[in-house]
Amino acid sequence: MPRVVAKSVKNLESRVGQYVFISTIGVYNEHWKTGLDENSALFELPEPTEQVTEQTYGPLKALCEKEVLRVFPEGNNGLIVRPGLIVGPWDPTDRFTYWVERVERGGDVLTPGPPERPVQFIDVRDLAEWIVWMVKKARSGIYNAVGPHDEMTMTKFLNICKEVTASDAGFTWVSEEYIEKEEIPLPVWVPKSYLGYATADNRKFSDLAKLRDAEETVADTQLWFKTRRGEEPMKAGLTPEKEAELLKKWHLKHT
Numbered sequence: 001m002p003r004v005v006a007k008s009v010k011n012l013e014s015r016v017g018q019y020v021f022i023s024t025i026g027v028y029n030e031h032w033k034t035g036l037d038e039n040s041a042l043f044e045l046p047e048p049t050e051q052v053t054e055q056t057y058g059p060l061k062a063l064c065e066k067e068v069l070r071v072f073p074e075g076n077n078g079l080i081v082r083p084g085l086i087v088g089p090w091d092p093t094d095r096f097t098y099w100v101e102r103v104e105r106g107g108d109v110l111t112p113g114p115p116e117r118p119v120q121f122i123d124v125r126d127l128a129e130w131i132v133w134m135v136k137k138a139r140s141g142i143y144n145a146v147g148p149h150d151e152m153t154m155t156k157f158l159n160i161c162k163e164v165t166a167s168d169a170g171f172t173w174v175s176e177e178y179i180e181k182e183e184i185p186l187p188v189w190v191p192k193s194y195l196g197y198a199t200a201d202n203r204k205f206s207d208l209a210k211l212r213d214a215e216e217t218v219a220d221t222q223l224w225f226k227t228r229r230g231e232e233p234m235k236a237g238l239t240p241e242k243e244a245e246l247l248k249k250w251h252l253k254h255t
Contacts, residue, residue: 204220
């Protein structure tokens with residue numbers, strides 16, 4: 001909450017030499033635009049609120065940033081970190097883990113098209129190590145903390161999952177229109193109306209960060225998931241039953 005952050009920076013102003021705030025790539029207002037950089041326009045909150053929803057989360061984070069920068073300027077001792085999708089072992093959201101586990105199971109996988117749709121994510125370990133390094137170096141500024149270094153597409157990501165897990169999975173690419181019509185909740189992938197959140201300009205960040213290959217993140221996520229398999233249901237994506245239903249409906253119309 002901006003109110004809480006305002007109190008925090010006020011109390012720490014004379015006590016610390018640096019303030020690090022973990023924000024989000026979701027602060028950008030023009031989320032349909034590709035190549036959003038650190039100077040792109042941010043959300044504004046039409047009315048004061050402390051209710052966190054999909055509509056208010058980004059604007060509230062943007063206001064929190066303003067409170068930090070008011071006391072700890074970016075050119076001096078304020079570090080604003082804007083991560084995208086944070087992934088890897090121990091991820092409580094299962095958004096990335098869903099695809100690793102689903103592809104490993106094999107068979108006909110319902111996948112969101114188009115295949116060349118860009119995706120971005122950051123391994124939590126790379127993000128944490130970079131933040132610690134930035135603190136040790138007393139670095140400041142605003143950074144889109146997203147990866148990988150090279151462009152990643154949905155098809156490339158899924159093929160990495162298939163190769164790493166040695167799966168026999170086959171991919172049925174369904175249209176974005178079908179996803180919207182059926183309200184299919186598929187993580188990592190973003191609709192074209194939010195393409196900016198999968199194509200953010202990360203050059204400023206990646207010039208300083210050491211990012212591991214996606215293959216390593218997938219492999220480590222797979223190993224971690226095996227330790228919790230059966231303990232709790234997947235929190236993201238589709239159940240096998242729902243996926244089968246949607247695949248059947250798609251194949252009936254397109255075969």
